[in-house]
Amino acid sequence: MRLKMVIVLILMTLIVGGCGMNNESNPVSPSEMNANELPDVPAFKDEFTRDFLQSAEPVKDEFYPFVSGSGSFTMNFPQDMKVNKRSYEIGSENESEFINISHTDEQKDGFINQKISYISFMSNPENGRERMRSSSKRELDFKEIETEHTGQKLEISEYESDPFSVVAAFIWNDNNQGITIFSHIDCKEDLTKEQCSTAKSSEKETIMEMLKSIEFTGKESE
Amino acid sequence: MIVLSMELLESPEIKARLIDIEYGDLKPQELENRLKQLYLEETGELFEGEIDIFHSSETKNETITSSNYDGTAIHISNDGHEEMYVISQGTQGGDDWLYNLKSMLAGQTAQQAEATNEFVMEAKQHLEVDEDTKTYGLSHSLGHNNNTVSYLAFGTFDEVFSINGAQPNYYELFKVDIPFYEAVRKEFAIREDMDVYDIEPQKLNDFAMQYYQDKSDNIHQIISKDDPLYAASAVRGFFTLGNVTMMDTNPDTPGLRELMEDIPDDVVKNFQDLAIDFAIGSEKGGTNGGVEALIGVDLKEFEGIDGFWSGAGFYFTHSSEIDTMIRSLEEKVPTLLDKLTPITENSEEIFDSLYEAEYITKEQKDVMIEEIAIIEQELHEINETIGRNVNIRDSGNPNAIFGGDIGAGLRIYFDHVKAIMESVDRIKESGILDNLSAITDSHSISELLSVMSEGKKGYLGTDMVYTATKGDGDPIKVNISAALRMYRETLPILEEKETKIRNFEQSIKEELDDSYKDEKRKVQDEIDRMESSPGSYRDLLAKHGHLPAFNKEMKSIKVHEVFYPLENNDFDEEIHELKKSVESGKLYIEKYRKAIEDLFDEEDNVSKLFDFSRRF
Numbered sequence: 001m002r003l004k005m006v007i008v009l010i011l012m013t014l015i016v017g018g019c020g021m022n023n024e025s026n027p028v029s030p031s032e033m034n035a036n037e038l039p040d041v042p043a044f045k046d047e048f049t050r051d052f053l054q055s056a057e058p059v060k061d062e063f064y065p066f067v068s069g070s071g072s073f074t075m076n077f078p079q080d081m082k083v084n085k086r087s088y089e090i091g092s093e094n095e096s097e098f099i100n101i102s103h104t105d106e107q108k109d110g111f112i113n114q115k116i117s118y119i120s121f122m123s124n125p126e127n128g129r130e131r132m133r134s135s136s137k138r139e140l141d142f143k144e145i146e147t148e149h150t151g152q153k154l155e156i157s158e159y160e161s162d163p164f165s166v167v168a169a170f171i172w173n174d175n176n177q178g179i180t181i182f183s184h185i186d187c188k189e190d191l192t193k194e195q196c197s198t199a200k201s202s203e204k205e206t207i208m209e210m211l212k213s214i215e216f217t218g219k220e221s222e
Numbered sequence: 223m224i225v226l227s228m229e230l231l232e233s234p235e236i237k238a239r240l241i242d243i244e245y246g247d248l249k250p251q252e253l254e255n256r257l258k259q260l261y262l263e264e265t266g267e268l269f270e271g272e273i274d275i276f277h278s279s280e281t282k283n284e285t286i287t288s289s290n291y292d293g294t295a296i297h298i299s300n301d302g303h304e305e306m307y308v309i310s311q312g313t314q315g316g317d318d319w320l321y322n323l324k325s326m327l328a329g330q331t332a333q334q335a336e337a338t339n340e341f342v343m344e345a346k347q348h349l350e351v352d353e354d355t356k357t358y359g360l361s362h363s364l365g366h367n368n369n370t371v372s373y374l375a376f377g378t379f380d381e382v383f384s385i386n387g388a389q390p391n392y393y394e395l396f397k398v399d400i401p402f403y404e405a406v407r408k409e410f411a412i413r414e415d416m417d418v419y420d421i422e423p424q425k426l427n428d429f430a431m432q433y434y435q436d437k438s439d440n441i442h443q444i445i446s447k448d449d450p451l452y453a454a455s456a457v458r459g460f461f462t463l464g465n466v467t468m469m470d471t472n473p474d475t476p477g478l479r480e481l482m483e484d485i486p487d488d489v490v491k492n493f494q495d496l497a498i499d500f501a502i503g504s505e506k507g508g509t510n511g512g513v514e515a516l517i518g519v520d521l522k523e524f525e526g527i528d529g530f531w532s533g534a535g536f537y538f539t540h541s542s543e544i545d546t547m548i549r550s551l552e553e554k555v556p557t558l559l560d561k562l563t564p565i566t567e568n569s570e571e572i573f574d575s576l577y578e579a580e581y582i583t584k585e586q587k588d589v590m591i592e593e594i595a596i597i598e599q600e601l602h603e604i605n606e607t608i609g610r611n612v613n614i615r616d617s618g619n620p621n622a623i624f625g626g627d628i629g630a631g632l633r634i635y636f637d638h639v640k641a642i643m644e645s646v647d648r649i650k651e652s653g654i655l656d657n658l659s660a661i662t663d664s665h666s667i668s669e670l671l672s673v674m675s676e677g678k679k680g681y682l683g684t685d686m687v688y689t690a691t692k693g694d695g696d697p698i699k700v701n702i703s704a705a706l707r708m709y710r711e712t713l714p715i716l717e718e719k720e721t722k723i724r725n726f727e728q729s730i731k732e733e734l735d736d737s738y739k740d741e742k743r744k745v746q747d748e749i750d751r752m753e754s755s756p757g758s759y760r761d762l763l764a765k766h767g768h769l770p771a772f773n774k775e776m777k778s779i780k781v782h783e784v785f786y787p788l789e790n791n792d793f794d795e796e797i798h799e800l801k802k803s804v805e806s807g808k809l810y811i812e813k814y815r816k817a818i819e820d821l822f823d824e825e826d827n828v829s830k831l832f833d834f835s836r837r838f
Contacts, residue, residue, distance in 0.1 A: 084414075084416045091333070134377065161401075164408075189411075
C-alpha cells in the first residue's frame with residue numbers, strides 16, 4: 001500500500017514538476033532574464049541595479065530605461081553606473097525615495113556619484129530649493145533648463161568644490177512631486193588639469209542627459 | 223556645567239524635566255502651566271513673560287508627518303528677551319523602533335532629521351519668531367540624533383541639549399550634509415560613495431570629530447553610564463560630539479558600554495549588515511519580510527504543513543515555491559552564515575559579561591549560548607543539504623532532481639527551519655527579553671534626575687522633592703511639585719464648586735419660585751379676561767339649547783379663586799451646607815500648606831512658592 005503510494009507520488013511529481021518547468025514565459029524584464037542574455041555592462045551585472053531597469057534594449061546609445069522603485073519617475077540610465085544597495089531607501093506608501101548612483105568603471109577618467117531624493121509632498125518649490133541650499137550650505141542660484149517634458153520644471157545650479165564639480169538639480173511639478181539631485185564629478189588622480197576638465201565636461205553631458213530624461217509618472221489620484 | 227546661552231531655561235534640571243513632561247503630549251495651556259510651575263520650582267521666581275506653543279501635530283507639512291517626527295516648539299519672551307526651545311521627542315512606539323534600527327545601526331536614513339529642520343522653520347513662521355531669535359534643541363533618546371544631525375547638516379539650531387541621547391551617525395551625515403560628504407570623499411580618496419563603509423570606523427570617527435569641532439561647544443549632553451543607548455553608541459557609526467557630563471546612576475553595576483567595547487568591530491559590522499537586510503525586508507513585509515530578507519524564505523507560504531504526506535501534497539501544489547525556496551536558501555544561507563559565525567563565536571563572551579553584570583541569570587545565559595549554537599548548527603545543515611541538492615541538480619538526471627527537491631525541501635523545512643523556530647521559542651520562554659528590557663530603565667530621564675539632587679532638593683520621577691530642614695529623627699521628604707499642583711489646582715476646583723452652588727441657587731429660584739409666580743399670573747390673567755368680557759364665553763352655554771332656537775346670553779362671570787402657597791421650596795439649609803464644604807475645603811488646603819511650611823525654615827522660601835503657584 002505504502003509502496004504503491006510512493007510510486008504514484010513519484011510519478012505525479014514527474015508530471016507536475018515537469019509541467020512546472022516552463023511556466024515562466026512572461027515578457028522579458030531584465031530581472032528575470034539569464035545573466036548571459038543581458039548586455040555586458042555594469043548596470044546589468046549588478047543585481048540590485050538590474051531590478052530598476054525595464055528592458056535590455058537601450059533607449060539611446062549607452063542608456064537604458066530606468067523606473068524608480070517607488071514608480072514615481074523614469075529616466076535614462078547610463079550603462080556604466082549602478083545603484084548602491086546599501087544606501088537605497090524607500091518611504092512608506094512610496095511617498096519618498098533615496099537613490100545613490102555611482103560609476104564603477106575604474107578605467108574611466110571622470111567619475112560621477114549622485115544622490116537622488118524624491119518626495120511626493122513638496123508643498124512649495126521654494127522649500128525644495130531652500131532644502132538644497134541648507135544641505136549644501138551654499139547660496140545656490142537656480143537656472144531653468146528646457147526639457148521635452150511638459151508640466152514639470154528642471155532647474156540647475158552648478159558649483160566647484162575642489163576636487164569636485166557639482167551639479168545641483170531640482171525637478172518639480174504642480175502635483176507636489178519634487179526631486180533634488182546632487183551630482184558630484186571628480187577625476188582619476190593622475191590627470192593633468194586640462195585632461196580632468198575634459199573628462200569632467202564629458203561626464204557632465206551624461207549627467208545632463210540623465211537629468212533631462214527624468215519624467216514624473218504621476219501620483220495615483222487621491 | 224555653565225550654559226549662559228539658554229538664559230530663560232538655564233539649569234539642566236529644568237530642561238530635563240521639561241523634556242520629560244513633553245512626552246505627555248499635553249494641551250498647550252496645560253504645558254504652559256507645567257512649564258511655569260517648573261520655572262517656579264527650579265528658580266523660586268514667578269515667570270511673568272509670554273509663552274507660545276506649537277506642536278508638530280498641528281502641521282500639514284508631509285515631510286514632518288510622514289516621518290513620524292514628534293516635537294513641540296516653545297517660544298518664550300520675557301523683558302524683551304526672546305528664545306525658542308524645540309523639544310524633539312524620543313522613541314515612541316513601533317514605527318520609531320524600526321527607524322532606530324535603520325538610522326542608528328545602519329546609518330540609513332535621516333528623514334526625521336530633515337523633518338526636525340522643516341518643523342523648526344514652520345514653527346518660527348507660525349509663532350512669528352524672527353530669524354535672529356536664538357533657537358535651542360532639547361531632547362532625550364532618538365531626539366538627540368534628530369536634533370544634532372539637523373544642527374550639523376542644516377544649521378537648524380544655535381545650540382542643542384540632551385539627556386541620554388542617541389548620538390549622531392557619520393554615515394547619516396555623509397548622506398545629508400553635502401560639505402561633510404565632500405570632505406570625507408576628499409580626505410579618504412573615495413571613488414564610489416559605497417566605499418565609505420570600508421573606511422576604518424575609528425578613522426572616520428576621528429575625522430568627523432575634527433570636522434565638526436567648531437560646533438562641539440554648542441552641544442551639551444548629560445549621559446548615564448548605565449544607559450543602554452550609550453552602550454550601543456560604542457558601535458561603528460556613532461560619534462559622541464559636544465560637552466558631555468557623565469553620571470553614574472547605578473554605581474553597583476559596571477556600565478554596559480564597557481561590555482560593548484570588548485566586542486570586536488567586525489562582529490558589530492556583521493550585525494549591522496544583518497540589521498540592514500532585515501530593515502529593508504521588513505519595510506516591505508513586516509517581521510516576516512525581515513526574516514525573508516535574511517534567509518530567503520517566506521515562512522507564511524509554509525504555514526499549515528505538518529506531516530510528511532501533507533508535505534508531499536504541498537509539494538505538488540507548490541513545487542515552484544519549494545524550488546524558489548531552495549534557490550534562495552542556496553543564495554542567502556552561506557552569506558548569512560559568514561556573518562553569523564563571528565557573532566556566535568563571541569556569544570559566550572557577550573552573555574557571560576551580561577551575566578556577570580547581573581543583567582541576566584545563569585540559566586538565561588546558558589539558554590542563550592546553547593540556542594544560538596543550535597541555530598547556527600541548523601543553518602550549517604541547511605547549507606549542506608542544499609549543497610548536496612545542487613550536486614544532484616547538476617547531475618542532469620531529472621528523476622533525481624525532483625526526488626532531491628522534494629526530499630531537500632521537506633527536510634529543510636521539517637528538520638531545520640522548525641528547529642530554528644523552536645530555538646527562538648525557547649529563548650523567548652527563558653524570559654531573557656524581559657530582563658534585558660529592565661536595562662532600559664537606565665535610559666529614562668527620571669533615573670538621571672534622581673542622581674542630580676543638590677542640598678535639600680531631590681527628584682522623584684520628574685517631581686521635585688524637598689528634604690525637611692526642621693524636626694528630628696528620620697528626614698521627612700516632601701513632594702513639592704505634587705504639593706504645589708494640589709494647592710494650585712484645588713483652588714479652581716473649589717471655585718468651580720462655588721459657581722455650581724450659585725447656579726443651583728439660581729435654578730431653585732427660576733424653576734420653583736419664578737415659575738410658580740408665572741403660572742399663577744397666567745391663571746389670574748385668564749380669570750381677568752373671563753370676568754371682563756363674559757359675552758365672548760357664550761358658547762359655554764351651548765349645551766343648553768340649539769340654533770336657531772338658541773337665545774341664551776352670558777351676562778357676567780365671577781371667579782372665586784384660591785391660590786395655595788408653594789411648599790417645600792426652602793433649600794437654604796442645604797445650600798448653606800454646600801457653601802460650608804467649599805469653605806472647609808479652602809481651609810483644609812491652607813492647613814495642608816501650613817503643615818508643609820512648618821517643616822521648613824523661613825529662608826527656604828516654601829511659602830513664596832505656594833503664593834506664586836496661584837499666580838499663573
